[in-house]
Amino acid sequence: MSWFPARAVVDLAAVRSNVESLAAHAPTAQVMAVVKADAYGHGLVPSARAALAGGATWLGTAQIAEAIALRAAGITAPRVLTWLHAPGAPFEDALAADVDVSVSAAWSLEAVVAAARATGRTARVHLKVDTGLGRNGLQPDELARLLPAVLRAQAEGAIEVVGLWSHLAFADEPAHPTVLAQADVFAAALATVEAAGVRLEVRHLANSAATLTAPQVHYDLVRPGIAVYGLSPVPQVGGPDEFGLVPAMTLEASLATVKRVPAGHGVSYAHQYVTTRDTVLGDVPLGYADGLPRHASGGPGHPGGPVRVGGRTLRVAGRVCMDQFMLDLGPDATERAGDRVELFGTGADGGPTAQDWADAAGTIAYEIVTRLGASVPREHVHAEALEPAGAGDVR
Structure with missing residues (x-):
């Protein structure tokens, strides 16, 4: 390493302890430690290892390259989900690395199915529904229209739908009415998917803020990001100390x-x-x-x-x-x-x-x-x- 007159010291014991605290805040759910963006600047692989040591059973990345880097580093046991893709994304590489992928548009379902056929591997898919953030994800009516194609791909063995998920717009303002409103939209989407005969392994909606402040949306899996690294997602409610977190x-x-x-x-x-x-x-x-x-x-x-x-x-x-x-x-x-x-x-x-x-x-x-x-x-x-x-x- 070349010399530099500054350094960022990352305390892996703090990362581990933070995940333990987050798991205690969501005792009915598994923990997915989000390690996107080089683990929020803390170092992808070391932070992922510390999070797993703290009890995380899933890891989450935005980009496929990040997920593949985790696998290449020898992190093989936990499930890894990657969710932000554009046309041309290397889904074949993701499937070869045993990485779960998110489907948030009709084109991505087609691309994932094509990758599954090309590799001979069944893709583990999480359907992303936009419950009100207005960002990535299928609108609820789009989800309903896409389900026949999803079921055909699953019957073919190209995909296995293992999750349904969404993201909150105002979780950092715990009393904001959109939190419960989005939870209602998510519950309706769950009902639609399950009525179609899909048997889900995990349902996940809670980010860091909701993991700490909204137990009603913990479902089967929570997805803390910034809190894994000891920073409060709701500083106006409480600092790290109030939530048992330590900045890493x-x-x-x-x-x-x-x-x-x-x-x-x-x-x-x-x-x-x-x-x-x-x-x-x-x-x-x-x-x-x-x-x-x-x-x-x-x-x-x-x-x-x-x-x-x-x-x-x-x-x-x-x-x-x-x-x-x-x-x-x-x-x-x-x-x-x-x-x-x-x-x-x-x-x-x-x-x-x-x-x-x-x-x-x-x-x-x-x-x-x-x-x-x-x-x-x-x-x-x-x-x-x-x-x-x-x-x-x-x-």
Whole structure:
């Protein structure tokens, strides 16, 4: 690995513990740990192994390539579902890797059936119904119209329908009426599918927020994503502590330069920040090319992203640049080049969290961790957490 002046430390014991907590929140359901987007920036394979050790019996990915990468890494025991496809998707590769696939349109049913015929393998299919999110999935009337073709393909042995699923639009607002409204649409779709003679293995609707706050939609399987990595999907309801979660990622860097400047000195592009006294500036070698949000820049009326330095929390001073940002360390600063700074972590010691950066940038914590660039090395710690807890082959 090439040297880099920052790193993201990922605590695999925290991932394992988070999945254990999520399973306790949904005791009647299995847990699918969603590891899409490189496990929300935490590292696909190590995070998947830790989730399995915590009791997950399914893994979920958006892209087929992610699912195949899990299989190629030797993760063979759990079921893996992949769900976001466009025409031309390599369904044959997915079936060869024993990956479940989602069907969310008539074209995808045709493509999956063709792949099954070409490979001689029966495709395990989850039908995706749009219950109100208005995103990917079959409208309920489309689902009803497609069922005859689904049943013919199943009778042929090309597919086995093992699941029906959907996704919630407002689960992060637990009292929102759409949560129950979508549950009603989902229940009606279930009735339609089951009346047609389909015997489902799993029904799944709950994401992280619903896993934690809406037990009425847990069904047979819950699909937590961001909560697996210890971030609250409902920060307005409660932080990670309230749900038994621990943020798994700590982002840290080394100061590149430290220098004294006079009062009235402009800092970074456009001098959005100007020093009000003689002070010491520190340069942190991370920027928006590495995934830090430029919207977390600091200046008058706009507190920048928080950074922990020497036991105190400071804010980004001036604009976040492509590969660096500045801190006003104060006139009495004793820091030197090479000293550690923490951008976000667990918050246990009063330090900043990914949620704090999200608040500073006007976004969500999901974006803070998933946008962290591949340029920033991931260091996975507590590998002993990969020892299985009775669920899945994690060797």
